[in-house]
Amino acid sequence: MTAGESSLTDYPRPSVAVDVAVLTVRRDALCVVVVPSPRGRALPGAFLHPGERLADAAHRALTTKAGITELEFHQIGMFDDPNRDERGWVLSMAHSSVVPLTRLGAAVDLVELNGTATTEPLAFDHEAMVTSAVEDVRQRYGRAVDPSLLLGPTFTLLELRRLYEVLYDKPFPKDTFRRHVADAVVGTGATSTTGGGRPAELYRRQSGAVLPEAASAFFRS
Amino acid sequence: MTAGESSLTDYPRPSVAVDVAVLTVRRDALCVVVVPSPRGRALPGAFLHPGERLADAAHRALTTKAGITELEFHQIGMFDDPNRDERGWVLSMAHSSVVPLTRLGAAVDLVELNGTATTEPLAFDHEAMVTSAVEDVRQRYGRAVDPSLLLGPTFTLLELRRLYEVLYDKPFPKDTFRRHVADAVVGTGATSTTGGGRPAELYRRQSGAVLPEAASAFFRS
DNA sequence: CTAATAGTGTCTCTGAGACACTATTTG
DNA sequence: CAAATAGTGTCTCAGAGACACTATTAG
Numbered sequence: 001m002t003a004g005e006s007s008l009t010d011y012p013r014p015s016v017a018v019d020v021a022v023l024t025v026r027r028d029a030l031c032v033v034v035v036p037s038p039r040g041r042a043l044p045g046a047f048l049h050p051g052e053r054l055a056d057a058a059h060r061a062l063t064t065k066a067g068i069t070e071l072e073f074h075q076i077g078m079f080d081d082p083n084r085d086e087r088g089w090v091l092s093m094a095h096s097s098v099v100p101l102t103r104l105g106a107a108v109d110l111v112e113l114n115g116t117a118t119t120e121p122l123a124f125d126h127e128a129m130v131t132s133a134v135e136d137v138r139q140r141y142g143r144a145v146d147p148s149l150l151l152g153p154t155f156t157l158l159e160l161r162r163l164y165e166v167l168y169d170k171p172f173p174k175d176t177f178r179r180h181v182a183d184a185v186v187g188t189g190a191t192s193t194t195g196g197g198r199p200a201e202l203y204r205r206q207s208g209a210v211l212p213e214a215a216s217a218f219f220r221s
Numbered sequence: 222m223t224a225g226e227s228s229l230t231d232y233p234r235p236s237v238a239v240d241v242a243v244l245t246v247r248r249d250a251l252c253v254v255v256v257p258s259p260r261g262r263a264l265p266g267a268f269l270h271p272g273e274r275l276a277d278a279a280h281r282a283l284t285t286k287a288g289i290t291e292l293e294f295h296q297i298g299m300f301d302d303p304n305r306d307e308r309g310w311v312l313s314m315a316h317s318s319v320v321p322l323t324r325l326g327a328a329v330d331l332v333e334l335n336g337t338a339t340t341e342p343l344a345f346d347h348e349a350m351v352t353s354a355v356e357d358v359r360q361r362y363g364r365a366v367d368p369s370l371l372l373g374p375t376f377t378l379l380e381l382r383r384l385y386e387v388l389y390d391k392p393f394p395k396d397t398f399r400r401h402v403a404d405a406v407v408g409t410g411a412t413s414t415t416g417g418g419r420p421a422e423l424y425r426r427q428s429g430a431v432l433p434e435a436a437s438a439f440f441r442s
Numbered sequence: 443c444t445a446a447t448a449g450t451g452t453c454t455c456t457g458a459g460a461c462a463c464t465a466t467t468t469g
Numbered sequence: 470c471a472a473a474t475a476g477t478g479t480c481t482c483a484g485a486g487a488c489a490c491t492a493t494t495a496g
Contacts, residue, residue, distance in 0.1 A: 012271045013234035016312065050233045050310065051303045075298055078314055082272045089271065091237065093299055158475080176459055178476075191467095197474025198466035213441075214458075217434040379448080397486055399449075412494095418447025419493040435485075449492070456485085465476070 017092040018058040019045035019126060020073055021133035022066070024101045024110070025150060025166050031110040032118065032130050035065045039123035041111065043130070045092065058095045067105045072148070073097035074140070076132045084125050092124075096133030098148035115169045134167075141167055142216030145184045145205050156192045156200035157181070168219050180218050184209035238313040239279040240266035240347060241294055242354035243287070245322045245331070246371060246387050252331040253339065253351050256286050260344035262332065264351070266313065279316045288326045293369070294318035295361070297353045305346050313345075317354035319369035336390045355388075362388055363437030366405045366426050377413045377421035378402070389440050401439050405430035 021043055022033035034041040046061035048054065055073070062068040073095040080091050112119050116134040118127050140147055141164065151159055161177045186206045191199035242264055243254035255262040267282035269275065276294070283289040294316040301312050333340050337355040339348050361368055362385065372380055382398045407427045412420035 011236075011268060013236055014269065014271075015232075015234055016237065047232060048235065050235075053303065054299060054301045054312075077296055078275060078299060080275045082274065091275075156475090173459075174475085175461090175477080179458080191475095193467090194474075196468065196472080198468095198476080200475055213434065213438040218458080220434075377448090394486075395448090396450080396488090400485080412448095414494095415447075417445080417495070419449080419495095421448055439485080443496105445495085447492100447494080449490105451488105451490075453488085454486090456483105458483085459481090461478105461480085463476105463478075465474100467474080468472085469470100 012089070014089045014091045016048040016054075017045050017090055018048065018054050018061060018095060019043040019079075019092050019124075019129055020058050020062055020095040020097055021076070021126075021130045022062065022068065022071075022097045022099055022104075023113075023133060023137055024099055024104060025163065026101050026110060026112075028162065028166055030113040030134070030166055030169075032113060032133075033066055033068070033104065034109050034111050034122065036109075037123050040121065041109070042123035043094075043126045054093050054095075058093075062097075066108055068099065068103065068108075071097050071099050071103070074136060076129060076136055079125050079129065081125065094129035094132060096136045098137055098150060100150050100152075138167060138219070139216075142219050143211055144209065145181055145211065154188055154190070154202040154204050156194075156202060157185075158194075158200055160185075160203075164219060170221065172219075176218070180215040181211065184211050233310070235310045235312045237269040237275075238266050238311055239269065239275055239282060239316060240264040240300075240313050240345075240350055241279050241283055241316040241318055242297070242347075242351045243283065243289065243292075243318045243320055243325075244334075244354060244358055245320055245325060246384065247322050247331060247333075249383065249387055251334040251355070251387050251390075253334060253354070254287055254289070254325065255330050255332050255343065257330075258344050261342065262330070263344035264315075264347045275314050275316075279314075283318075287329055289320065289324065289329075292318050292320050292324070295357060297350065297357055300346050300350065302346065315350035315353060317357045319358055319371060321371050321373075359388060359440070360437075363440050364432055365430065366402055366432065375409055375411070375423040375425050377415075377423060378406075379415075379421055381406075381424075385440060391442065393440075397439070401436040402432065405432050 024031050035044050044061045044065035046057050048057045058073050076094040076096050078091055078093050082089055116131045118130055146163060150163055157178050161172055161174060165171055184206055185203040187201050187203050190202045192202050193199055245252050254265060256265050265282045265286035267278050269278045279294050297315040297317050299312055299314050303310055337352045339351055367384065371384055378399050382393055382395060386392055405427050406424040408422045408424050411423045413423050414420055
């Protein structure tokens, strides 16, 4: 870029940070991980270190701030309002991540969501980041069956449907839901013992399976 | 973010740049605007100035490098390989934009695309940016009828279909195409004089119209 | 008239969505 | 047995896609 422009040292440079909206499901409610900050609860974040990639900084933020390791995230967008941080000029790349509750330490603090919004204010522009993160997760879950492994390696279709109902904040009829995801999962012979009623078969994700376009439209109805 | 971490001045900061893939259509071929650079042809770009927003820097890059004004762009993603620019540590936010050929000065240099790839190499990681830009444009054109106004305020359905065939790099049957976009355009009474055959009616975009999910799937077939 | 292009009636087939039925467990 | 949940046969209706027909111009 910028061929022939001023050299790299001519201008003050911004600090570049990463923030990660880690989403999870607790008691049938979508939640986001928050950490304490001087300005109130905030998403875990970190400044980009020299030579570091954004993904590595995001990883570092999660490890040091929330004790979360080995998880995937996606770029949501750069938040670049020059006044978004009173401490100075700080750009922040927002990331989204999804992780099962069991992978989070018991000490992690969660804020519940209502649809795509948080139920309480967050610091900086982090509420907007969370909203974008939920949209991103919905898109990803519309293309594949639970790609972030919120459920374990195997699951019943009821568990899968309940998960999608939480993520999309709306109910789905069981038979239509089943037929939309049927080609992207494969039944193990095993069954789940739920207690009441006929045991449900356990399914696993079909590797490489992509949900049809219609499934994504169905989830959004 | 980053509450309680080191202060803002502890670390060296990266330079932050913007690059813009300006797409247009010339003689039924999708093209991207390039400018000369020491490393070969590159996308127009600029370094982010203090207090500036990324969108403003992108705007400035287009004005000063390519003489293009008043156009919209979208964030594609941050390219953050520490070694992507030999001059130093430079992050770049890639943007996509679409503009009719008539809005570009005659002096602007274009490189044709073949599908989502350039037909010749570009500097830095700009080829990847172009590919992402085309994907982004396809998504946006799948949600609305020519939202970037590549065609004028009115157009025939043949012109519209030809445009979509260029963008998606595939032919569309005329009747099915028509029915997919029919609810998102509205006929003016006027007709276009093409020369041969029955004159085609001129349509305009229906304000606020959104293409159905099925249309997007159809374009991708 | 023919040639050329625009636009549409209509058929078929797929598949989404809904209803209700069957299947398999516990108590 | 009844109750509860899992899974499916099947009907209906909407609509995508294709074919062919009609419509409107030029020459």
